[in-house]
Amino acid sequence: MSHAGVILGISDLEVEQVHRDREIKVYARPTKRPACIHCHHDRVRIKATRQRVLKHTRQGNQVLTLYLKAPKYHCPQCNRYFCHRFQGVLPRFRASEAFRLEVFEAHDGGVTQRKLSRTHGISPATVERWYQSQCRLRQSEMSNRPCPRVLGIDEHFFTRRRGYATSFVDLKNHKLYDVALGRSEPSLRRYLTGLSGRDQVQVVVMDLSETYRSIARRYFPQATIVADRFHVIRLVNQHFLNAWKDHDAEGRRNRGLLSLMRRHAWRLSDEQRANLARYLEDYPVLQAMYEAKQRLNRYLLLKTLNAKKAKQMLPGFLELLDQLSASPLKRLARTLESWLEPIVAMWRFSKSNGITEGFHNKMEMMSRRAYGFRNFENYRLRVLTHCGWNEIINRV
Numbered sequence: 001m002s003h004a005g006v007i008l009g010i011s012d013l014e015v016e017q018v019h020r021d022r023e024i025k026v027y028a029r030p031t032k033r034p035a036c037i038h039c040h041h042d043r044v045r046i047k048a049t050r051q052r053v054l055k056h057t058r059q060g061n062q063v064l065t066l067y068l069k070a071p072k073y074h075c076p077q078c079n080r081y082f083c084h085r086f087q088g089v090l091p092r093f094r095a096s097e098a099f100r101l102e103v104f105e106a107h108d109g110g111v112t113q114r115k116l117s118r119t120h121g122i123s124p125a126t127v128e129r130w131y132q133s134q135c136r137l138r139q140s141e142m143s144n145r146p147c148p149r150v151l152g153i154d155e156h157f158f159t160r161r162r163g164y165a166t167s168f169v170d171l172k173n174h175k176l177y178d179v180a181l182g183r184s185e186p187s188l189r190r191y192l193t194g195l196s197g198r199d200q201v202q203v204v205v206m207d208l209s210e211t212y213r214s215i216a217r218r219y220f221p222q223a224t225i226v227a228d229r230f231h232v233i234r235l236v237n238q239h240f241l242n243a244w245k246d247h248d249a250e251g252r253r254n255r256g257l258l259s260l261m262r263r264h265a266w267r268l269s270d271e272q273r274a275n276l277a278r279y280l281e282d283y284p285v286l287q288a289m290y291e292a293k294q295r296l297n298r299y300l301l302l303k304t305l306n307a308k309k310a311k312q313m314l315p316g317f318l319e320l321l322d323q324l325s326a327s328p329l330k331r332l333a334r335t336l337e338s339w340l341e342p343i344v345a346m347w348r349f350s351k352s353n354g355i356t357e358g359f360h361n362k363m364e365m366m367s368r369r370a371y372g373f374r375n376f377e378n379y380r381l382r383v384l385t386h387c388g389w390n391e392i393i394n395r396v
């Protein structure tokens, strides 16, 4: 590659002139004739030469424009014509791929279309068009991925008109795998049936939703269903606080007490623990429920146990559920019993849907920044390019 080629990133180029005033103008021409693109005959003749004007990256705060001599060749062997092809420049484009990528990266990083149109000398509509085409390129690179082995499923709000969407997250690699509109089995059926490699999914993490459980059983037959720790503990707290309200509505309204009751006992200071004990002294039933809740939470926080250890823990947990079903928390006990397997499976793993919730946060921000999406496909495109893909494009 010539020096000029190394600097410009376009090989086999010979620089003839460089002008630098308000913009940088580089006049260049190809160093050698290519072989015929049709029959590979290597002695083609130049029929005519035209000038190609290309925007090509910014150098020192100025747009660099290439004025290339682009010959049109005639092949005497097959008697056909073709134009010179420059590396990193697509036929008929008026900007090099490097320049388009530069605009994409800047816009992706938050530079507005208006600003880019000034610094790069292109219209805002062009910025949008290039951005979209780069998004589509990224997405097509992702489209053939098999389903991840460790999958997180959760719902999130899309729009008031279209309702909820379901996100599928690769919990192992911390990437968004896909989003699909709807959160019920009929609305997801088409998407799920077409999913490649769903037999290979080993673990599915979900909140305590009956719909998602039946979806997982049906479409991911090999997978172990694991409950999401955060949701289970939140459920326990909700039930406990409701029972408290039935027991002593006055105390439940006390914000200080509420905060003490909600937290794990081992996170309280000695003084806080004493305060709580003083309150609970007057309500023996409530005290028993509180202690049961603490024991329950201890079980629910177990993780990465081996099979043997999990088996040892099981009888204690079952006994606790038995006790709960004879208390005001019997509805909670019933729910936990129906989700016993996913909860016990939770002990064996460390994965939770925390990553999924994080992506939901990010997706909400994207949606807000775009002042909401009407078209789900556009939303999906945007979300996938940002949460599902984080390689940096090196090819030019």
Ligand SMILES: [Zn+2]
Pocket (backbone or CB within 6 Å): 036, 037, 038, 039, 040, 041, 075, 076, 077, 078, 079, 080
């Ligand atoms: Zn030819």
